[in-house]
Amino acid sequence: MSEAAERALTGGAGKPPAKTLRGIGASPGIAVAPCLVLEAADSTVFRVSIKSADVEQEVKRFRDAVDAAKSQLTQLREMFEKEHRETAGSIFDAQRVLLEDETLMGGTEQAIRKQRINAEWAMRTELHHLTQSFADVPDRERLLENVEDIESRIQKTLAGSQHHDLSELTEDVAIVASKLSPSETALLRVPHVVALVTDKGGPSSHTAIVAKALGIPAVVGLHDLSQRVSSGDLTVVDGSRGLVMVNPSAADVARYQGMGAEFRRGEEARLRAVRDLKAETLDGLRVEIHANIELREQIPSVIKHGAEGIGLYRSEFLFLHRSPYLPTEDDHFEVYRELAEKMAPRVVTIRTLDLGGEKYFHTVLKKDENNPVLGMRAIRFCLMHREIFRTQLRGILRATPYGHLRVMFPLISGVEEFRLARAVLRETMEELQTEGIPFKPEIPVGLMIEVPSAAAVADLLAKEADFFSIGTNDLIQYTLAIDRSNESVAYLYRPMHPAIIRTIKFTAEAGRAAGIPVAMCGEMASDPLIVPILLGLGIGELSMDAVYIPSVKAAIRALTAKEARAMVKEILGLATASEIEEFARREILPRLKEAVPSLVEDRG
């Protein structure tokens, strides 16, 4: 039996003993918070506080879900009984009896009312307690399977009604999971997630990248921790030392809270020192530094880190947080207006809906694609579902008077697709004009360069677009034919592959020839070791998660544009990714050692 189960069985008699576990520190900092054990980040089973006024509504939501489950079970039983499979029928009958049991359902309703929590979480904790009391039941495994089956039946129904998501968390939590996929970690970029802890993963895993981007501590490589803690257990996460403490003593809590506060003060001071410095090379080449964001709540952090604009607003999060409903035109408008106003006079680049691929499930997407990364996603999806696209474009256009907005289409594969998307935008403008709704018709319209075919015709696209932004994550995936989520080919994912360097070079040259800005908003733009190469290739805007801005800025300020161009000249003569990586370690790293000390720690 797990220790957590043992603890639950003893009925919480006395405080469980504190445990300290050693893992790998993946992102520095210290947090003290109750943990939330996540089975899947898109799961709806986590704690959300409900307003008193909404409690009865929540109870009703639960009852409706139970009723739906009951009628499903009755149908199942009848079906099996018609086929004279009495045993199978009686299983569903027993499930139904369980569902009607006052101990179980009454307990959940009581928990919703008393603790003012969401139905999903109330039921999860209630069933957890219940199964603990079934310790010696005959044929226990079968019973637990059935309880799980009942739960998932109800949870599914609850998820289909107005479901809750992590952005509604009202108290700080430390997320604990076995491992986190990129799309899961993306959903964790919400307020109140104050630490990440995973069983698997190394210091350069996706969890580490995201935690650093969020400026929260992370510890990875903790073996089976997620099996050994229960949601609600108080945890100390020390990402600087790679420690996780479960159920710490009051003295430890006080000590770590003090250390956490001190760490944050140090970070703030470090940020203030570089915030207002220009991103300019020693010989005066100015680079614009922008931030990638997905939530308006990130704006204060973006400004604090010294971003000169938003280079990428991932609007799909607006859709995810409304799932299964679609955002309305006003939903769009309000978010974009707030972004425009709060960032003004700085630029804000809205990327239109980039749903699909390996990420960001939403109920409007088909689930049965064999190869979703090459499927109906992003701009293809928008052009197929014009109403969804137009609703978003209207929201963007209506927000243009409030600041400096740009619009950018994702996954454009060539000139034709860009023209189609632009035509929809033009039609939308005409609509607004007819309706007498004000907007700025001169809004810059750009596209992501992330499909190799678009990169190959960058010179043609540059004649029609107002700007480019290179999305390196997908560009690398498509150019090198690497599924980023497939661990067995992950070793081939090499940003410094000569093919990638050449693609960036061609795109930058095409932009320069046409006189349009060329930005980069993929992960490459946030790597100080790669930044000098990007400068040498002629990228004029770099957009990244805000936390990377100080070190990228420091790297730019440590170099001359002249030497960056000389480095690129040499790199273009190299034949393999390994040779270029080796060159970066040998020639670039020593130049940046003083300006970006953390680089040596990471790559030394």
Add this chain to the structure above:
Amino acid sequence: MTESQITIINQLGLHMRAAGKFAKLAGKFRSQVHLLRDGVSVDAKSIVGLLTLAAAQGSVLTLRIEGADEKEAHAALTDLVATRFGEER
């Protein structure tokens, strides 16, 4: 009030399906139905209560029924247990 000893004779004991049948049948009577084991008494109309008895094959339980239809309830419930809840073994 009627009270008697019943022995669980089916192989799986008072497992989920058996408990489901017992609770459902007990629920059809107006009388109060309780099952007792080692001094612990549970409401026999609640499957959750029955399951917490953890009664394996061979367990001896006390069946206590009180109410207007206790005789009928007693007959029906003891019959369900004696016929192994309709299970083969």
